[in-house]
Amino acid sequence: MVHLRRRRQQTTATMTSFSSLLLIILHHLRLCWNYLLSFLHGGNHRGGSNTGIISLTTLFQSSSSRRRQQQQLLTFDNGTQVTIGDQIAEGGFSYVFEAFPANNNHSSTKKKKYALKRINCSDQELLQSCRHEAGIHRSLPSNHPNLLELLGLKFEQDFTSASSASSSSLPEEYNVCYMLFPYLRNSLRGEITLRNILLNQDDHRQQQQNDYNNNSLQRTTTRRQPFATVEVIHLFRGILDALLAMHNANISHRDVKLENVLLSLSTYGDHHHYNTARSAARSKYTPILIDYGSAGPLTTPPLTTRHSILNLMEVASTHTTFSYRPPELSDVGNLRASSSCIVDYGKVDVWSLGCVLFGLLHGVSPFEMEFVKDNNNDNDGYGYDGKKRSGGREKQQQEEEQQYGLVRIVECTTLKILGEVAFPPWAGSGLGGGTNANNNTTTHNNNNENVGDGSNGKYPLSIYKFIRYMVQHDRMSRPNIYEVAKRFGELHSELLGEEWIPYSNDDGGRGRMSLKNDGEEDEREHDDFDSLIASRDFV
Numbered sequence: 001m002v003h004l005r006r007r008r009q010q011t012t013a014t015m016t017s018f019s020s021l022l023l024i025i026l027h028h029l030r031l032c033w034n035y036l037l038s039f040l041h042g043g044n045h046r047g048g049s050n051t052g053i054i055s056l057t058t059l060f061q062s063s064s065s066r067r068r069q070q071q072q073l074l075t076f077d078n079g080t081q082v083t084i085g086d087q088i089a090e091g092g093f094s095y096v097f098e099a100f101p102a103n104n105n106h107s108s109t110k111k112k113k114y115a116l117k118r119i120n121c122s123d124q125e126l127l128q129s130c131r132h133e134a135g136i137h138r139s140l141p142s143n144h145p146n147l148l149e150l151l152g153l154k155f156e157q158d159f160t161s162a163s164s165a166s167s168s169s170l171p172e173e174y175n176v177c178y179m180l181f182p183y184l185r186n187s188l189r190g191e192i193t194l195r196n197i198l199l200n201q202d203d204h205r206q207q208q209q210n211d212y213n214n215n216s217l218q219r220t221t222t223r224r225q226p227f228a229t230v231e232v233i234h235l236f237r238g239i240l241d242a243l244l245a246m247h248n249a250n251i252s253h254r255d256v257k258l259e260n261v262l263l264s265l266s267t268y269g270d271h272h273h274y275n276t277a278r279s280a281a282r283s284k285y286t287p288i289l290i291d292y293g294s295a296g297p298l299t300t301p302p303l304t305t306r307h308s309i310l311n312l313m314e315v316a317s318t319h320t321t322f323s324y325r326p327p328e329l330s331d332v333g334n335l336r337a338s339s340s341c342i343v344d345y346g347k348v349d350v351w352s353l354g355c356v357l358f359g360l361l362h363g364v365s366p367f368e369m370e371f372v373k374d375n376n377n378d379n380d381g382y383g384y385d386g387k388k389r390s391g392g393r394e395k396q397q398q399e400e401e402q403q404y405g406l407v408r409i410v411e412c413t414t415l416k417i418l419g420e421v422a423f424p425p426w427a428g429s430g431l432g433g434g435t436n437a438n439n440n441t442t443t444h445n446n447n448n449e450n451v452g453d454g455s456n457g458k459y460p461l462s463i464y465k466f467i468r469y470m471v472q473h474d475r476m477s478r479p480n481i482y483e484v485a486k487r488f489g490e491l492h493s494e495l496l497g498e499e500w501i502p503y504s505n506d507d508g509g510r511g512r513m514s515l516k517n518d519g520e521e522d523e524r525e526h527d528d529f530d531s532l533i534a535s536r537d538f539v
Helices: 002-044 056-069 124-139 162-166 188-194 201-212 216-222 229-248 306-319 345-362 392-400 461-470 481-496 529-534
Strands: 073-075 081-090 094-101 114-120 152-156 176-182 261-265 285-289 369-371 407-409
Touching (some): 081 114
Antiparallel strands (some): 081 094, 152 176
16 A cells, blocks of 8 residues: 555656646746747837737637638739738738739749738737828839839738737727738849848958869859949939839838848839930849838928927937938937928938948948958059969959959948048049059049949949939038939939930820929929828728
8 A cells, every 4th residue: 555655646746747847848938939029029019018928829829820811812902812822021010921813823833923911000000000101102103113012902800810819909990901012032132142242351362262272163152243333323223213203202212221122023114214225234123112111201391399300310210220311310410490490301312312322332331331441552453451462464353353342341320420421442532533652653533434344343433423412411402302313314324325214204204203404393283291191092
């Protein structure tokens, strides 16, 4: 009996230990899940702290509901029907899925594909944000080759979603928003990464050594491949065309940056932005400006109080990116409350556009980089390793190839934003010439000749001067988008020898904006922005 009692006690103790261990494991799993949610939501969650805590049961229910969504048929406000495919991306409040036309031929090897964005609207602010973004899309020209088209919109109530299970703050029935977009696989930032434009100095030295050792595999995987000048011009003019269309609709983007540009193959609404038969200036990609969640009217109401100025800066810190943000949107902008204090967000876009053009050359905003200096002070052979050239001119050219424009990433600070956009070291001051200390010969730094086609990272100085023209610290002196377009037309003709015709000036009459000789916009009556959005019955 004693032996049996001991055995029962041991069995009970074992089961108790196993149960405790299981509870501990489940507890830590829940802690990890809640920590992951708090990390994803961070300080951006607007629905309170309790909405971020989701039980494991809700997690499994959410996973099951997402599996059910993949067989779901959605019908949008314009009658478009799609079936939901696999999830391809996820954010704090949103998921992106593949989607296919409901009548798609499944026997076809190449099915048409969409990108479907699902936003879980846990509160009224998120719901209103979705409506605002949809209104922006539908206030812009349809079928514009450089604007992301909203192909369908749907609001619905989903009782199986985590947001509805954890929040009941919505006064109406909608808590989920679906937006349907073209499926675009490539991005400008991804292309910059693939080209190794931001190759650092140590990797570049290793690349040189591998090239000298005839290691062809390493050469194809690490060699820098900057955009050629004609590719830069093509990509920039597409982004400029997108902003022209937005400003023509009295809308500013407010968050123009490299990361907000997708790349489409030329089959998606490609447009010839030049007036000659020459096609060499075309890139295989067409840039598409995306993310209209921060967009708004071109100008602010008069900032008559200090509180209104501080509120402007607070909104800018949330909806704009610091390294692309002009001084007037920060505490160094010298804004003074008065009835005449108005911030022109159109010129904010122009500043950001100049930063994007610099990024096309060097892979990053001019205010978060430093050029790698030439330790030899040798303008004829621009090297980065501090070693003396040897082996003849041919070997020097091999060493120099792909070296121009190397940059070092640094922290973006207010002090850097207050500085001028840097000219590359090989260009000197860029103000019209200088003297080579080695041979006392005069160099003409403002000459666009003998700089190559840009594929080695060495671009015409006129491009850098054009960037400085856009990135002016004085907001009153900074040009508007139409003045930028006129100046770019001159640069386009200078560098490519052909005329540039903005998309909205195309003979097809698909746009409304036209440029006069003085760079001013045609006189026309702008719609009031709020009325424009409100007039769109998109819910």
